[in-house]
């Protein structure tokens with residue numbers, strides 16, 4: 001613990017912990033599923049509800065700037081993902097945004113019929129891709145490959161490659177720039193799911209040459225449960241994209257209420273319906289926790305926390321098998337271990353104050369969020385995990401009973 005304390009003393013990010021309202025007695029290693037509550041956010045929401053909504057009522061759209069809120073939030077996210085402000089739109093869920101960008105990508109490659117994805121991708125991406133292929137008919141199909149097979153699987157029939165940069169189970173990370181280049185060399189378009197990237201480390205969409213991206217607001221961005229998601233379209237494509245979900249909020253003049261649809265000039269065309277102002281306000285306020293944060297430092301500390309956790313757990317719990325790459329370049333900001341009783345182990349760990357999560361079939365998953373985790377937290381979490389394993393605290397019926405949400 002002495003070395004962890006010394007690392008904390010020297011930690012250039014330690015002051016940022018105050019930007020979060022963390023519950024007592026819990027070490028939270030699940031910011032990759034649901035981010036924590038930022039300090040001051042409750043008061044902000046009280047104001048939004050009571051003053052903006054309660055007092056201003058419908059005038060809030062203009063007086064409180066609600067109508068421009070999605071664009072303001074997009075600007076904050078754009079910085080974190082290495083995009084121009086006008087390349088990002090905020091709204092809907094990641095799932096809906098997968099549909100929106102994938103249909104857009106296919107329309108830009110009308111002569112090709114294959115959507116390629118990773119067979120270990122988060123299921124919603126695969127379900128949507130498959131559903132869209134079935135909806136379009138005409139020979140469209142979803143093909144799957146493993147990460148190791150991916151490069152070879154891209155051929156002249158592939159219109160778009162839909163990849164999640166960081167694997168939600170193992171934390172394995174694609175090299176976005178290199179893979180995007182390879183995809184382009186084959187004439188296809190690259191769509192990146194940044195659910196486990198945005199807010200976790202620096203992302204450079206423009207520099208990597210990405211065509212499209214999507215990501216969620218409630219994990220590392222701390223926007224709150226079900227917070228709005230975002231999408232990205234490279235500047236060079238925006239004007240050529242005809243939105244499949246041609247909603248009135250993406251119209252050039254929504255309040256002209258015209259009979260025919262004309263898309264807005266820029267990225268605003270990807271908006272669909274009325275923005276959810278309460279959750280959008282929450283995300284807006286949450287993003288302020290990144291003000292002045294050097295994401296390169298976040299990455300550096302994230303890797304230190306991952307290394308420390310791996311070393312501590314491997315030494316204390318030999319029965320757990322590391323599922324995350326050891327190489328920094330090949331992983332995101334999480335550490336996963338396998339154990340056949342992973343679900344029960346995680347429930348016992350949670351009952352003892354360390355919150356991670358479980359992903360079927362056997363993954364214990366721990367998210368590293370450098371803005372509010374200390375090196376000492378990591379050692380304490382490993383100590384508690386050691387006790388859960390050594391004393392077989394997990395070996396009880398109550399911990400085997402699966403909850404609806406894991």
Ligand SMILES: Cc1ncc(COP(=O)(O)O)c(C=O)c1O
Nearest residue numbers: 093094095122124164168193195
């Ligand atoms: C990689 C990835 N993509 C998509 C999603 C789904 O997003 P949503 O349920 O918010 O639409 C998640 C998590 O839920 C995810 O981890």
Ligand SMILES: Nc1c(O)cccc1C(=O)C[C@H](N)C(=O)O
Nearest residue numbers: 032033034122168195359405406
């Ligand atoms: N979106 C979630 C939900 O509504 C309930 C429970 C978990 C989630 C998640 O975000 C899961 C997450 N995408 C994952 O990586 O497993």
